[in-house]
Every structure is written in structure tokens, then in C-alpha cells.
Amino acid sequence: MASPAARQRSPLSPSPSPSSPLNRLSSTLKSPTPPAASAAVSSSSPLDSFADDPILSPFLSSSFSSTTFSSAALSSGSPASTAEKLHSAIRLLESQLRSEVLSRHHHLLSQLSSLQSADLSLASVRSSVSSLQSALRRVRSELSEPLSSINSKTLQLSNLHRSTDLLQHTIRFLRLSKKLRESDSADPDKLDLGKAAQLHCDILRLCNEYDLSGIDVVDEELKWIREVGDKIRSEAMKVLERGMEGLNQAEVGTGLQVFYNLGELKATVAQLVNKYKGMGVKSVNAALDMKAISTSGGGSGYGPGGIRGSGTPQIGGGGKARDALWKRMEECMEQLHSVVVAVWHLQRVLSKKRDPFTHVLLLDDVIQDGDAMLSDRVWEALVKAFASQMKSAFTGSSFVKDIFTVGYPKMLSMVENLVERISRDTDVKGVLPAITPEVKDQMVSAIEIFQTQYLVQCFKHLTDLVNNVFPVSTRGSLPSKEHISRIVSRIQEEIEAVQLNGRLTLLVLHEIGKALRQLAARAENQISTGPEARQVMGPATPAQLKNFTICQHLQEIHTRISFMIRGFPPVAADELSPALGAIYEVACDAVTSLFQAMLDRLESCILQIHDQNFGVLGMDAAMDSNVSPYMEELQKCILHFRTEFLVRMLPPANTTTGGTEMICTRLVRNMASRVLIFFIRHAALVRPLSESGRLRLARDMAELELSVSQNLLKVEQLGAPYRALRAFRPLIFLETSQLGASPLLQDLPVSVILHHLYTRGPEDLQSPMQRNKLTPLQYSLWMDSQGEDQIWKGVKATLDDYAAKVRARGDKEFSPVYPLMLQVGSSLTENASVAW
Incomplete structure (x- = not known):
């Protein structure tokens, strides 16, 4: 075998073919040989020289191609020498083959004897196989006839059984068909559809299960059976549909049973x-x-x-x-x-x-x-x-x-x-x-898509009305009563259209609430807030008249809508409550500044009570029936407010308010209550107070009560402030010893009683106002910001100062007012004070 180096040196280097003569020769030379012969062959093998020869080495390659080798030889320029070298190689190989055969002669002869023995054994096996085949042919001829008979009898028996089954099932088919015919020929009103359906289903199941098709009598009967099946289905469907339309359980059950039986x-x-x-x-x-x-x-x-x-x-x-x-x-x-x-x-x-x-x-x-x-x-x-x-x-x-x-x-x-x-x-x-x-x-x-559009249009209709009433571009214009009525009517229409549906009502009320808040914002922008809106000395200004109109319009809207939703569930009222609150707040804002300015004016008149001398003694002072100057000015202011302002703000006597108090009525009530409270407070602070001064103060109280009742509000409707005024008038005439047990104290705040008791005490018993060197206005403002308990602390401090002065002088007794004031002050911790 050529080495890789030798194959690489060859210019024509196809790999040796497994089927080439040289390769077969190489395999033969590599077969087992005697040791001596193997050594001789390996030392003189021509293949070694072939592998080193550049011309002969391609013959050892497995990919040798004669065409490629010939082309290379012809193109090399010495084809004759190449051919001569090939002839020499062939002769060398023939000589080598001859020597190999001679050297292995004995081994080849032994292989030949083994082949002869194998031929003898094969001939003996062939004879035995022939005998066996002959025996099998004889056995087959003996068994074929019984087997054929058995197969024939078995087929006959199978056909008999099948024919018997077909006959039995056909007979059963005909019996069931007969029963079906009998039921079909009965009175239609008495036809049992369920039984007929069961027979029909059993017949068809019998035919399908045992394959009765192809039997003439069965095929003829099946045509009629199918017709009857269609009839049963039609009748059952009529019964079923009639039962569903009439909600008849019996008929529906009958129809369902028929189709269940039919499968x-x-x-x-x-x-x-x-x-x-x-x-x-x-x-x-x-x-x-x-x-x-x-x-x-x-x-x-x-x-x-x-x-x-x-x-x-x-x-x-x-x-x-x-x-x-x-x-x-x-x-x-x-x-x-x-x-x-x-x-x-x-x-x-x-x-x-x-x-x-x-x-x-x-x-x-x-x-x-x-x-x-x-x-x-x-x-x-x-x-x-x-x-x-x-x-x-x-x-x-x-x-x-x-x-x-x-x-x-x-x-x-x-x-x-x-x-x-x-x-x-x-x-x-x-x-x-x-x-x-x-x-x-x-x-x-x-249908929510229409709901959304409906709410959009609802809000649009309301906002269009709001824009007509209070245009954005025109600040000074005022709406008419017709405009206000149109808004309220539209709101009422929207509510009435949906009031039968609670959920839609809430949605519509939400849209109405948005429109009302927009209305409140527009109205708030129209309110006048300058000095002209707060003046109370002259006649009503155009700015004040405008504010009155806005207040009245908003009051009407608030009243009428509140009346609309009075019977609604709380959740519906809560939906609209913030918007109505905004309307009410703006309506109040339109006139609150006027009422506050008027109240400030009335309080300044009452404060003038401290400029009067109520400590004068004598019959002339007692018999003087003239009204005090401050009270006369107070009456004039109240009358002026009535004639110039209230008559324009308060609704007519026949106006329906729906059971709700008008805004102006509430403000008048608050102002009247404040006037009485403020007067009683400062009347209690008057010091000194003589007998004639008490008479004069009592007349002033009567005049005040009359003026308030005639021009503002019936004093009986004011509650606690009115009861305090009626209690304070007789109280100033009681003896100090009688005050502690007097029932009049129940209707008066503790602070009023304590301040009045200062007028009955010695000069060194100073009031908190005197002790702290405050003006009546300053002290009054302090009292507004404090509760009764804090006022008592201020009074208690003056009592402690008084007690210290008495002890410092070595006096053995206190003024009778001192223990009484302590008693009244201690009642604050035991009983609730009068609420204003």
C-alpha cells in the first residue's frame, strides 16, 4: 500500500480503486502466509517500488481513471517510454503471481479437498429434501377432501343461522309495522304520538342494526314507515309549537317525548x-x-x-x-x-x-x-x-x-x-x-349610545337657556321673570320625562346640577360689589336693585326646584343638593353685604347707649317720656331700611315659597336677632344705672321691640333673643336680693346677668371692660369671639381683684353682689347657658 507522501508526489494522484488488480493483489499478499514465506514476500514485494514510482503509483489509488492516466501519458511527451515501463511492470507482476501460487501449493490443495466434501454433503441434503416434499404431497392429497367438506358444511350452517335471524327480525319488523299501522289507522284525536314514535324508532333501529334492506317485503314496508315518520314528526312539531305558544306544559312535554322516542x-x-x-x-x-x-x-x-x-x-x-x-x-x-x-x-x-x-x-x-x-x-x-x-x-x-x-x-x-x-x-x-x-x-x-346623546342634548338645552339669561359678553343685563320661568319649566320637563326611571333620573339630575352650577357662576359674575352695593344711608342704588333682582331670581329657582325634588329619594336629592347650595349661596352673596352694612350701622347706633347718662336722679328724668337720641336714630335707620330696601327684597304676601324660608326673610331674622342681642348686651353694660335711668332704659327697650316688630320681623318669631329682651326689662327693676331666685334668669345668658350685676356693685368692682381699659366696641368684639365660659373667666378675674381689695382694706363684708355673681357664674358648669 502506497504511503500518503508517495501519493502526494505523483502528478496523477487518483486514489487506488478497491476493484483494481493491484489492490486485489495487495489484499492477497496480506493474507495469512507461513512465516518464512511472509518474510520473503515482504522483503521483495514489487508494490513498494510501485508506490515510489511516479508513473505506477496512480494504479494503487482507489479513484484510478484510465482515461485520465492516458491523457496525462500522452501529454507528457514520452508515451513510448511510459508504455514500455508499463509492460515491464506487467511482466514483474505475472512473475510475482506465479511465485505466490507455487509457494502456497499445499494450502490450495487442502482448500480443494474441502470443497469436494461439501459437494457430497449437499447432494445428500438434496435427496432428503426431495423425499420430504414427496411425503408432504401425499399428506396434502389425503387432507384436502375432508377440509373442503368441513368448509362447505360450515358455510351452510352460517347461512342457515343468518337466514333464521333475518326471518326472525323480519317477522318482528312486520309485527311492529302492523302495530304502527293499527295506531295510525286509529282516531287522530286518540293517536298516541309517543307510542307511535317509539314503534317507528324501534322499526328503523331494527332495520339498521340487522341490515334488513334488500328484502322485498321490508323495502315495500319501509316506504310507508318513512311516510308515517314524517307524519309523526309533523304532528309532534305542531303539538310542541302550540304548547310553546300557549305555555302549555302538557303539550310541550308530549311533543318532546315524541322526539325523544324518535331519537x-x-x-x-x-x-x-x-x-x-x-x-x-x-x-x-x-x-x-x-x-x-x-x-x-x-x-x-x-x-x-x-x-x-x-x-x-x-x-x-x-x-x-x-x-x-x-x-x-x-x-x-x-x-x-x-x-x-x-x-x-x-x-x-x-x-x-x-x-x-x-x-x-x-x-x-x-x-x-x-x-x-x-x-x-x-x-x-x-x-x-x-x-x-x-x-x-x-x-x-x-x-x-x-x-x-x-x-x-x-x-x-x-x-x-x-x-x-x-x-x-x-x-x-x-x-x-x-x-x-x-x-x-x-x-x-x-341603547347607551342614545343615553349619552340624550344627556348631551339635555345639558345643551339647559345651557342655551342659561346663556340667554346671563350672556357671557353682556355683564350688565338682567334676566326677566319669563327667562327664569323658562329655565325652571325646562328643568321640570326634563325631570318629569325621566322620573319613572331612578337610574336615568340621577343621570339627568347630574346634568341639571352642572347647568345650575354654571348658572350660579354666571349670576355671581353679575353681582355688584362696590360701595354703591353696600350703602344704607340713601335710597337704593341701581347696583343694589340689580343685586336684589339676582337674589330674587335665584331664590325662585332654588325654591321651585327644591319643591320639585321634595318627594325624591335621598340619593336623588343628594345629587342636586350641591348645585342648589351653589345657587343659594350666590343668592345670599347678592344681598349679604347690604345686610351686613345695615347691621353695622344699627350696631353703631346701639353703641351710642354708652354716651347717654342713665345715672341721673330726679323726678324730671323719671317723667321724661322722650325717646333716647340713640334709639331715635336706630328707629330711623330701621325704618329707612324697611322702606328703601326690604320692600324691594321681601316677596309679596301671597307668594308661595313651598314651605322654605326666603333668603331675605332669613337675613332679616338674623339681623333682628342680632339687634336684640347686641342691645341687651350693651344695656347690661350701662353703668351707673339710676331708678330714672331704669325707666328710661325700659322705654328704650319697648321702642326697640316696637320698631323691630313693625319694620323687620314679628319679635315673637325670634325665639330666645325676644325672650331675653322681655326678661331683661323687669329684671332691672328687681332688688338685688330678689335676683338669685328670680325665674327671669332662665331666659338670659349668664354674661348678661353678670354684666348687669356690675351696675349694682361698688365702684371698685370693675367690669372686665373697665379693668382692661377697652372701648364698648372692642369689648363687644371680644365677647363675639368668646364663649360664655371664657367671659366668666374674665368676670371671675375682676371678682378676685375685688376680694383682694376688700381684704387689703380689712373690711369684714363683701358687697351683696359679690356672692350672687359667684353663684351665677358657678351655674355655667351645672346648667347650659341660653343659646342666642
Whole structure:
């Protein structure tokens, strides 16, 4: 074998072919040989020289190609020498082969004797095989005849058995057919469809199970049997549909039993459900068929009252088309109710009826685990179709969109009534309802697109009215009563249109609330806030008259809307309460500054009581019946406020307020109460107070009571402030010893009693105002910011100072006022003080 180096040196280096003579010779030389011969061969093998020879080495390659070698030899320029070298190599190889054969002569002879022995053994086996084949042929000839007889008898027996079975089943077929004929020939009214269906099913099952087709009598009978089967199905379907329409459980049960006996229950129920589902979907589609609506509305597609291709009615036909559309929607709702209830009734009977022989529940034969109930399938299809039609109507027909948007409360009422009727009519104990609570809102959700548009239009209508009443561009204009009435009427219309539906009412109230808040914001911008709006000395200014008008208008809106929602549930009132609060707040803001300015003026008049001398003694002072100057000025101010302002703000006597207090009335009440409280407070601070001073102060109180009652409000309606005024007048005339047990103290605040007692004490018993060197106004403002307990602390400090002074002087007794004041002050911790 040539080495890799030798093959690489050859210019023609195809690999040696396994089938080449040299390669076979190499394999022969590598076969086992005697040791001596092997050594001689290996030392003188010509193959070694071939591998080193560049011309002969290609012959050792497995990929040797004679064509390639010849082409290379011819192109080398010395083909003759190459041919001579090849002849020499051939002679060398022949000589080598001859010597190899001679050296292995004995071994070849031994191999030849082994072949002869094998030939003898093979001849003996061949003879034995021939004998065996002859024996097998003899056995086959002896067994073939019995086997053929057995096969023939077996076939005859099988045919006999099969013929017997066919005859038996055919006889049974004919008997069942006879029974079916007898039942079919009976009175139709007395025909037992269930029994006939069972016979029909048994006959067909017998034919299919035992393959009776091809028997003439059977084939002839099967034609009639199939006709009878169609008849049974037709009659059973009539009974079943009649029972579903009339909600008759017996008829539905009979029809279902027939189809169960026929083995067609599941397919029949699916067919019925699909039929009713199709009826409902068709009804929904027909309800919004504009061509049909146009025809029923009294006009053709393009005639008067007709609907054009765009879905818009011609002039004069809108009313008829609208009525026709609502009528068709009512019919659609009725049809949907019938469809759902009918399918639910079918489902109800299936869930209750069992086969009398197998006791199988028919519903289990129709619905497998995980399948939806029949009514759920129908409801889902109806909701899907209804939602699709509503969406198409909203986007494809402006006419239908406008009708359903404006009439959304009616549409919602129809849908909710449909759901409520279905729920009510299918609410049977022990049976699932037609629709579960989880899917009740699906039909309502299908028309939410119109709900959104309805709420948008509701808000738009209200804001348009608000913009007309309070235009953004014109600040000085004021609305008229007609404008206000129009807003309130529109709000009332919106509420009345939806008041039968609680959820829609809340949504509409939300939109109304937004419009009212916008109205409040616009009105707030119209309020005048300058000095002209707060002056109280002269006649009412135009700015004040404008504020009065705004207040009255907002008050009317607040009163009338509050009256509208008085009977509503709390959740509805809470929805509108913030907006009404905003209206009320703006109405108050329009006049509050005026009332506050007037109150400040009246308080400044009352403060002049401290400029008067109530400590004068003598008969002349006691007999003086003239009103004190400060009280005369107070009366003039109250009268002026009445004539110039209140008469323009307070409603007429015959005005209906709906049981709610008017804003101005409330402000007048608060102002009147404050005047009485403020007067009693400062009257108690008057010091010194002589007998004639008490008479004069009592006259001032009477004048104040008269002036307030005539010009502001009946004092009897003021409650605690009025009772305090009536109690304080006789109190100032009581002896100090009588004060502790007087019932008049119950109607007076503790601070008033304590301050009055200072007027009965010695000069060194200073009041908190004197002790702290405060003006009456400053002390009054401090009292407004403090409670009764804090005022008592200030009084107690003065009492402690007084006690220290007495002890410092060495006096043995205190003024009778001192223990009485301690007693009155200690009552603060025991009893509640009078609330103003």
C-alpha cells in the first residue's frame, strides 16, 4: 500500500480503486502466509517500488481513471517510454503471481479437498429434501377432501343461522309495522304520538342494526314507515309549537317525548331554538326597517310622509313615520318577550320531564356539561342583534337617531319593561329564570349610545337657556321673570320625562346640577360689589336693585326646584343638593353685604347707649317720656331700611315659597336677632344705672321691640333673643336680693346677668371692660369671639381683684353682689347657658 507522501508526489494522484488488480493483489499478499514465506514476500514485494514510482503509483489509488492516466501519458511527451515501463511492470507482476501460487501449493490443495466434501454433503441434503416434499404431497392429497367438506358444511350452517335471524327480525319488523299501522289507522284525536314514535324508532333501529334492506317485503314496508315518520314528526312539531305558544306544559312535554322516542330530541330542540332565535332577530331588524316604517306611516319611499334613502322623512311625514317607528318598537318588544318566554318554557319542561322507561332527564339529553342554557343562547343572540341595530340606526339614520335620542326615556322604559316582564313571568320556584341578574343590563347597555346623546342634548338645552339669561359678553343685563320661568319649566320637563326611571333620573339630575352650577357662576359674575352695593344711608342704588333682582331670581329657582325634588329619594336629592347650595349661596352673596352694612350701622347706633347718662336722679328724668337720641336714630335707620330696601327684597304676601324660608326673610331674622342681642348686651353694660335711668332704659327697650316688630320681623318669631329682651326689662327693676331666685334668669345668658350685676356693685368692682381699659366696641368684639365660659373667666378675674381689695382694706363684708355673681357664674358648669 502506497504511503500518503508517495501519493502526494505523483502528478496523477487518483486514489487506488478497491476493484483494481493491484489492490486485489495487495489484499492477497496480506493474507495469512507461513512465516518464512511472509518474510520473503515482504522483503521483495514489487508494490513498494510501485508506490515510489511516479508513473505506477496512480494504479494503487482507489479513484484510478484510465482515461485520465492516458491523457496525462500522452501529454507528457514520452508515451513510448511510459508504455514500455508499463509492460515491464506487467511482466514483474505475472512473475510475482506465479511465485505466490507455487509457494502456497499445499494450502490450495487442502482448500480443494474441502470443497469436494461439501459437494457430497449437499447432494445428500438434496435427496432428503426431495423425499420430504414427496411425503408432504401425499399428506396434502389425503387432507384436502375432508377440509373442503368441513368448509362447505360450515358455510351452510352460517347461512342457515343468518337466514333464521333475518326471518326472525323480519317477522318482528312486520309485527311492529302492523302495530304502527293499527295506531295510525286509529282516531287522530286518540293517536298516541309517543307510542307511535317509539314503534317507528324501534322499526328503523331494527332495520339498521340487522341490515334488513334488500328484502322485498321490508323495502315495500319501509316506504310507508318513512311516510308515517314524517307524519309523526309533523304532528309532534305542531303539538310542541302550540304548547310553546300557549305555555302549555302538557303539550310541550308530549311533543318532546315524541322526539325523544324518535331519537331526534337534541336536533329538534336545537332547530326550535334556532327558529325562535331567528324570529327574535327578524323582529329586531324589522322594527328599524325604514321602508316598512314609511309604508306603514302612510307614504311611499319618496311620497308625502315617506322616508328618503338617507333615512330622513319628507316634510309633512315626520310625525307619521315617528309614530310608526314607536309602534314597531312596541311590537318588537312584545315579540321578544314572547320568544324568550317560549324558549324558557321549553327549557322548563325539559328540566322537569323524564322518560317514563329510562328515567333519563330530557334536559340532560339536550344540554351537556358546560353548554349554555337555551334561554341564555336566545337572549345573547337577541341582545347582539338589538345592539347592532341600535348602533346602525344611530350612525346610519339621522331621523331614527333624533327620535330615539329625544324619546330615550320612552325607549329605556320599553327595554326595562321588557326585562322586568321576562323576569316576572319566568320567576317560578325551582326553575331557573329566563335571564339571570348578571345579564339583565345587557339590553339597556345596547341603547347607551342614545343615553349619552340624550344627556348631551339635555345639558345643551339647559345651557342655551342659561346663556340667554346671563350672556357671557353682556355683564350688565338682567334676566326677566319669563327667562327664569323658562329655565325652571325646562328643568321640570326634563325631570318629569325621566322620573319613572331612578337610574336615568340621577343621570339627568347630574346634568341639571352642572347647568345650575354654571348658572350660579354666571349670576355671581353679575353681582355688584362696590360701595354703591353696600350703602344704607340713601335710597337704593341701581347696583343694589340689580343685586336684589339676582337674589330674587335665584331664590325662585332654588325654591321651585327644591319643591320639585321634595318627594325624591335621598340619593336623588343628594345629587342636586350641591348645585342648589351653589345657587343659594350666590343668592345670599347678592344681598349679604347690604345686610351686613345695615347691621353695622344699627350696631353703631346701639353703641351710642354708652354716651347717654342713665345715672341721673330726679323726678324730671323719671317723667321724661322722650325717646333716647340713640334709639331715635336706630328707629330711623330701621325704618329707612324697611322702606328703601326690604320692600324691594321681601316677596309679596301671597307668594308661595313651598314651605322654605326666603333668603331675605332669613337675613332679616338674623339681623333682628342680632339687634336684640347686641342691645341687651350693651344695656347690661350701662353703668351707673339710676331708678330714672331704669325707666328710661325700659322705654328704650319697648321702642326697640316696637320698631323691630313693625319694620323687620314679628319679635315673637325670634325665639330666645325676644325672650331675653322681655326678661331683661323687669329684671332691672328687681332688688338685688330678689335676683338669685328670680325665674327671669332662665331666659338670659349668664354674661348678661353678670354684666348687669356690675351696675349694682361698688365702684371698685370693675367690669372686665373697665379693668382692661377697652372701648364698648372692642369689648363687644371680644365677647363675639368668646364663649360664655371664657367671659366668666374674665368676670371671675375682676371678682378676685375685688376680694383682694376688700381684704387689703380689712373690711369684714363683701358687697351683696359679690356672692350672687359667684353663684351665677358657678351655674355655667351645672346648667347650659341660653343659646342666642
